[in-house]
Amino acid sequence: MILLSGGLDSATALAVARSEGHRCVTLAVDYGQRHRVELQASELVARQLGAADHRLVRIDLRAFGGSALTADIPVPKDRDERAIGTGVPVTYVPARNLIFLSIATALAETLGARHLFVGVNAIDYSGYPDCRGEFIEAFARCANLGTKLGTDAIEQGRPGFEIHAPLSTLAKADIIRLGTRLGVDYALTTSCYDPRVDAQGHPIACGHCDSCQIRRKGFHDAGIPDPTRYS
């Protein structure tokens, strides 16, 4: 089970899971995000990287508000590089990864899959608490105690759910190098929090939000041409 947002990180996590020989089912979540083009991107990425199945779940987090990614709050642009990753920005969506991982756990359980892959990364990131290793570890414990698959495994001395975060300690440039080596077509991925779409429905990144800045710098530092279309 791979949480696949359509962004650069989760596409790389999928490529890592595939390279380890896993049969992969990918899951995208439509949570009312303003950058909905990522849902389309996740489908393309799943196909390109040979996922066995791609699923979509809808949950409307807009009803809660509180984030620039779901509510009518402006996405910050051209922030100082030193400010990115310091403090929790307004693009933080309350408990998003907690909800996504919970849904992924439910789907994994119905499929009998015990390996979950997520593309979280706490080096070049936006400062979200739910991207850190400590959280991922706590979640794994929780998923095992709160499911039949997990509790059966514990009882029988077998391993239960494992949450893999293969990018957790990599810098963005290293993620891009790794994914490029594993055949990820980054032109299919989209990272922008505030993209436009062209007449064909393809995303055009703003180039100025935190996510665009981190992505741009990653390609630059990796010495790999950035295939992203910017405004």
Place this chain on the structure above:
Amino acid sequence: MILLSGGLDSATALAVARSEGHRCVTLAVDYGQRHRVELQASELVARQLGAADHRLVRIDLRAFGGSALTADIPVPKDRDERAIGTGVPVTYVPARNLIFLSIATALAETLGARHLFVGVNAIDYSGYPDCRGEFIEAFARCANLGTKLGTDAIEQGRPGFEIHAPLSTLAKADIIRLGTRLGVDYALTTSCYDPRVDAQGHPIACGHCDSCQIRRKGFHDAGIPDPTRYS
């Protein structure tokens, strides 16, 4: 924040939270359950017990299948009392409480509420792993590590999210006695996994599923008349 299913336990949990002086926001989740009358019940219960606000979130877990509560699998009837609570039954919905608690955490965070109440109970229950105290404790840790509210609190030495499960060690009869004392109108609640509705849309319980059997016995043991309409 109170997770309010419309059943007996969560109604009592709401009454406990109210009796402790909390301003309560209730949350019901429409997950495609076949016993959808409980959504209507949760609204009535929220109003009767003076919730400040009642919210509904939709997430379609039917897409995953795997449970008699969401898929086209028969709900077991007239099971031996000794079998109920032993093993995980087919009415188990994969990772349901994990998903519900995650959504409640997200809503609580946007409202700035740090107290979550759930009606889980591991004495007279259906044998679901996500009703046990160990799981609830692990979830609290996870919620605090995975949110801005929680991580800010930890950093500043303040308490973060607290998950209250005031019924966790009570037998069903004790829950009913407690709720009756606190003014819960149990006629508004519905526990049946497989109810019919009358011409007015009011639920009529089957009387034979695990949940009906546990409820019936609870009222009997408490010596309190059971207001439930059974087929």
